[in-house]
Amino acid sequence: MSSIRDVARLAGVSHQTVSRVINEHPSVREGTRQRVLDAIAQLDYRPNVAARALVTNSLNLIGVLSATTGEFGATSSLTAIEEAARAAGYSVTTLNLPDVSADSIHAAVRQLQNERVDGLIALAPQARVSHVLAGMRADIPIVTLQTASGATAETLSADQVAGARLATEHLISLGHRDVVHLAGPQDWVEAESRMQGYLDAMLDADISPFPPVRGDWTADFGHTAGVELAHRGDMTAVFVANDVMAIGLIHGFRDMGLEVPRDVSVVSFDDIPVAAHVTPALTTVHQDFQALGRRALLLLLAEIRGETPPVLEPAHPRLIVRDSTATPHTVTQP
Amino acid sequence: MSSIRDVARLAGVSHQTVSRVINEHPSVREGTRQRVLDAIAQLDYRPNVAARALVTNSLNLIGVLSATTGEFGATSSLTAIEEAARAAGYSVTTLNLPDVSADSIHAAVRQLQNERVDGLIALAPQARVSHVLAGMRADIPIVTLQTASGATAETLSADQVAGARLATEHLISLGHRDVVHLAGPQDWVEAESRMQGYLDAMLDADISPFPPVRGDWTADFGHTAGVELAHRGDMTAVFVANDVMAIGLIHGFRDMGLEVPRDVSVVSFDDIPVAAHVTPALTTVHQDFQALGRRALLLLLAEIRGETPPVLEPAHPRLIVRDSTATPHTVTQP
DNA sequence: CAGTGGGATGTGAACGTGCACAATGGCACG
DNA sequence: CGTGCCATTGTGCACGTTCACATCCCACTG
Numbered sequence: 100m101s102s103i104r105d106v107a108r109l110a111g112v113s114h115q116t117v118s119r120v121i122n123e124h125p126s127v128r129e130g131t132r133q134r135v136l137d138a139i140a141q142l143d144y145r146p147n148v149a150a151r152a153l154v155t156n157s158l159n160l161i162g163v164l165s166a167t168t169g170e171f172g173a174t175s176s177l178t179a180i181e182e183a184a185r186a187a188g189y190s191v192t193t194l195n196l197p198d199v200s201a202d203s204i205h206a207a208v209r210q211l212q213n214e215r216v217d218g219l220i221a222l223a224p225q226a227r228v229s230h231v232l233a234g235m236r237a238d239i240p241i242v243t244l245q246t247a248s249g250a251t252a253e254t255l256s257a258d259q260v261a262g263a264r265l266a267t268e269h270l271i272s273l274g275h276r277d278v279v280h281l282a283g284p285q286d287w288v289e290a291e292s293r294m295q296g297y298l299d300a301m302l303d304a305d306i307s308p309f310p311p312v313r314g315d316w317t318a319d320f321g322h323t324a325g326v327e328l329a330h331r332g333d334m335t336a337v338f339v340a341n342d343v344m345a346i347g348l349i350h351g352f353r354d355m356g357l358e359v360p361r362d363v364s365v366v367s368f369d370d371i372p373v374a375a376h377v378t379p380a381l382t383t384v385h386q387d388f389q390a391l392g393r394r395a396l397l398l399l400l401a402e403i404r405g406e407t408p409p410v411l412e413p414a415h416p417r418l419i420v421r422d423s424t425a426t427p428h429t430v431t432q433p
Numbered sequence: 434m435s436s437i438r439d440v441a442r443l444a445g446v447s448h449q450t451v452s453r454v455i456n457e458h459p460s461v462r463e464g465t466r467q468r469v470l471d472a473i474a475q476l477d478y479r480p481n482v483a484a485r486a487l488v489t490n491s492l493n494l495i496g497v498l499s500a501t502t503g504e505f506g507a508t509s510s511l512t513a514i515e516e517a518a519r520a521a522g523y524s525v526t527t528l529n530l531p532d533v534s535a536d537s538i539h540a541a542v543r544q545l546q547n548e549r550v551d552g553l554i555a556l557a558p559q560a561r562v563s564h565v566l567a568g569m570r571a572d573i574p575i576v577t578l579q580t581a582s583g584a585t586a587e588t589l590s591a592d593q594v595a596g597a598r599l600a601t602e603h604l605i606s607l608g609h610r611d612v613v614h615l616a617g618p619q620d621w622v623e624a625e626s627r628m629q630g631y632l633d634a635m636l637d638a639d640i641s642p643f644p645p646v647r648g649d650w651t652a653d654f655g656h657t658a659g660v661e662l663a664h665r666g667d668m669t670a671v672f673v674a675n676d677v678m679a680i681g682l683i684h685g686f687r688d689m690g691l692e693v694p695r696d697v698s699v700v701s702f703d704d705i706p707v708a709a710h711v712t713p714a715l716t717t718v719h720q721d722f723q724a725l726g727r728r729a730l731l732l733l734l735a736e737i738r739g740e741t742p743p744v745l746e747p748a749h750p751r752l753i754v755r756d757s758t759a760t761p762h763t764v765t766q767p
Numbered sequence: 768c769a770g771t772g773g774g775a776t777g778t779g780a781a782c783g784t785g786c787a788c789a790a791t792g793g794c795a796c797g
Numbered sequence: 798c799g800t801g802c803c804a805t806t807g808t809g810c811a812c813g814t815t816c817a818c819a820t821c822c823c824a825c826t827g
Contacts, residue, residue, distance in 0.1 A: 102813055113777045118815065126774055145547050149492060150813035152483035153782050156434075174508050178529050190526050190548050194519070195512050213479050214524050318710035347710040376652035376681040377711050436783055447807045452785060460804055484783035487812050 101142040110138035121146055152215070159189050161399060162216035164207055166196040166223035170316075171371045172388045173222050176244060179392030180220060187400055192216065196223065199286075204231045212239060218399045220244060225286045240402035244395045245288040259289055262384040262416030263296025266366045267338050269382070269418055271304045273426045275336040275364060280311040281324055281348060283340040287316075293340045293368060314340065318347035325351015328363075335427040336364040342371045342383055349379070349423070360425035370419055380421035390414050435476040444472035455480055486549070493523045495733060496550035498541055500530040500557035504650075505705045506722045507556050510578060513726030514554060521734055526550065530557065533620075538565045546573060552733045554578060559620045574736035578729050579622040593623055596718040596750030597630025600700045601672050603716070603752055605638045608760045609670040609698060614645040615658055615682060617674040621650075627674045627702060648674065652681035659685015662697075669761040670698035676705045676717055683713070683757070694759035704753055714755035724748050 103121075107114040112131060119127050120135040127135075138144070152158040161184055167173035181191045192214060194207050211219060218240040221232055229243045270278050280297040283290025294311055301308040312328070314320045321344035328334065329352055339345040345367035349359045359365050359379055367374075370385035394411050401408040437455075441448040446465060453461050454469040461469075472478070486492040495518055501507035515525045526548060528541050545553060552574040555566055563577045604612050614631040617624025628645055635642040646662070648654045655678035662668065663686055673679040679701035683693045693699050693713055701708075704719035728745050735742040 104813080114814085115778080115816095116776060119776090122815085126776085128775065131775080147487070147813050148547070148549055149483045149486035149490075150782090151815075153481070153487055153784085153813080154815045156782080158483060177527075181527055181529055182531075185528070185544070192524050192526050193511075193515055195515055197516075210519070213482070215482050318707050322710055343707055346707050350710045350712060350714075353712055373652045373677055373680050373707065373711075376656055376684045377707075378684060378687055380684075438783080448784080449786090449808080450806060453806090456785085460806090462805065465805085481783050484812090485785075487783080487814085488785045490812080 101144045102147070103144070106135065106138045106142055106144050109142065110134045157217050158215050160214065160216045161189050161191055161396075161403075162211035162214065162219045163191060163193045164196065164204075164211065164219060164221045164223060164228075165193060166199050166221075166225060166228055172369060172386065173224075175388035176222060176392035176395070179389035180222075180396050183393045183396045187396070189217070189400075196228075199223070199225050199228055201227075201231050204228060205235070208232070208235060208237055212237065218242070218403045220395050220399055224289055225284075226288050226291070227286055229288070240399055242395050242399040242402065244391060258386070258413050258416045259292030260296040260299065261413075262368060262386065262418075263293040263338070264300045265296075265416065265418045266368065266382075266384050267297045267300035268304075269420065270336045270338060270364060270366055270424065271300065271306070273336075273364065273424060275427055276306050277309075277334040278306070278336045278338060279309045279328060279334040281314050281321070281328075281337055281339040281344060282311040283313075283344075284315050285313060290340055297338055309334065314344050316341055316344060318343050318350070320344060321347020321349075322351040322354075324348055325353075325357075326355055328352075329355035329357050334363065336366070336424070339365060339367040342367045342369045342374050342381055345381055345383070345423070346377055349377075359423050364424040364427070366418075366424050374419075375421060379423045382421045382424040383419055385417045385419050387414050387416075434481075435478045436481070437478070440469065440472045440476055440478050443476065444468045491551050492549050494548070494550045495523050495525055495730075495737075496545035496548065496553045497525060497527045498530065498538075498545065498553060498555045498557060498562075499527060500533055500555075500559060500562055506703060506720065507558075509722035510556060510726035510729070513723035514556075514730050517727045517730045521730070523551070523734075530562075533557070533559050533562055535561075535565050538562060539569070542566070542569060542571055546571065552576070552737045554729050554733055558622055559618075560622050560625070561620055563622070574733055576729050576733040576736065578725060592720070592747050592750045593626030594630040594633065595747075596702060596720065596752075597627040597672070597674075598634045599630075599750065599752045600702065600716075600718050601631045601634035602638075603754065604670045604672060604698060604700055604758065605634065605640070607670075607698065607758060610640050611643075611668040612640070612670045612672060613643045613662060613668040615648050615655070615662075615671055615673040615678060616645040617647075617678075618649050619647060624674055631672055643668065648678050650675055650678060652677050652684070654678060655681020655683075656685040656688075658682055659687075659691075660689055662686075663689035663691050668697065670700070670758070673699060673701040676701045676703045676708050676715055679715055679717070679757070680711055683711075693757050698758040698761070700752075700758050708753075709755060713757045716755045716758040717753055719751045719753050721748055721750075 103114045103117050107117045117135050120132050163177060163180060165173060184191045194211055196203055196207055221228060221243040224245045232241055280294060282294050298308050312324055314324060325348040339348055345365050349365060352359055352363060357363055366382045368384045370383045374381040374383050398408050437448045437451050441451045451469050454466050497514060499507060518525045528545055530537055530541055555562060555577040558579045566575055614628060616628045632642050646658055648658060659682040673682055679699050683699060686693055686697060691697055700716045702718045704717045708715040708717050732742050
């Protein structure tokens, strides 16, 4: 493996000049630059990141702390982060939390700091993760993709409330008044935001909201909830906090003889790839997870470089109307 | 930030002794070891990976080259790889291919080599990716998770053929003879393996197989295929190469008035989390993607260390029978 | 023509670690 | 008591890069 000095020797310059060429320093004469570039190509020289990191004290590395079990959203955001980071000259290392205990969060952050990351993006939707992180005073910049509150919250994920509102208002405008919310787990930021949007929309329409049912995002839970809600029978529509639970819910309804949207309307959140193809096709709120990831990275890079973070206008979610919602009792009314 | 010499000074030893403690060299007296450990704790000292990498010429880093668009399987494998790698003292960096052209593969591998990865796992199911990689003669160990052929192929992914066979035989044992295969894209290793399993099972049962329909893994395509196959109407069952396409296919059938499994049976592959909850619940072949990831990592680590790779017995896939399959014409026969 | 400024290039040190080798000390053995 | 061995510890250097500073040269100015 050839070093910067080998290149220098071949090009007939000093190692420092080679370094200047590599780092695109302006004051290198064009002719010299070319000779150096030729030498680099000829030797297939590649800068040693370790040596550079040793002296600049930065590996140009960002860490992604993730606490989601292969969900669609997180995966999309991660891909976007990785792509954007590499475009900015950073590489990315991922670390999956085995659980969301304070201990494992501490261990994970410590681990990433040992790996000398320049900054950290937490792809961890649980509120407690952001709380633990906020309380840690790690000496590196940290951006949480889903923030419980504070300045960055709005730029990154305020759209959640608006999206949930959109979904609920859609049901109300169809004529539903007895709308139940099947929520996500208490600890999750998105769960809270989506519930907030539900409550806002209900109260604005002067309907007293039901106490929400707490779910856990899984289709299994959705199924159980479907069976239970079918027994209760006191609602004509359900706003579900994510698509996967909605699929389970519809399954549960069907097991109990309820058809969607004939007997109950269902609207959910995420627009996962199969949402248009399950039966019935899901009316759902589409989220741009990739944009979310890119935003998080922009914020982090700004923090790393000590710049003032860019002002980002929140991305607005879209409601995609498909077949899982209808006016109440369309079939039984005529 | 304190260095190894600061620790040495505080503990009253030489930097080399500290280095020995860090690297768990046996010949350090217990008392000395404790003093050093105390000093490390007191200073919150962390070894500088860059400096270490500079002298050992290894960052303890493995790269994952991925060419999948957030699919369930790849994501699960990736998580498992990351976890196993970190347990072995390696960190992981991911690189997503924008496309599978030879150029972008070259660029990606080059990029990862510039980042000084010790080895590379390709999570790239397209046959051409493994071919390009095989032809590259990169000077680092590379393990392809889905290998087209060769020695590692069997240990890693031979189960695909067996799984497809299982699925097809299930249909045959139910009494189906007109079984169509909705396959994956021609270029994908899994697609070929699954088709092979289908063909094997059909021929073993003395049934002449249909020419397979080529899909692209997406639910959208599944839907189109469903509409088309419903028109043809010459089959009683379909073996679909993955769950997501199966969901689309069932949707397409339903649009054309065909019910699954009443009119057509469907069996697919992967057992994604919603498979049990869509309507009808999918009969499908379960794959242990995590185990696959862990195997790949074991192989890679062995290559990196120059050891002989461990002999792994192939993991056998399981058929999960749910509601999308039945005997032919159960409803119309009585 | 001398003086000055700045672009282009070179020199030497430093970053924090591991390795090779040297040095020290204690113990067993004859 | 001398010898040799081994466990334990220390010394100096090298890894490949960037940074601070020095030097050179040329063009421009008055």
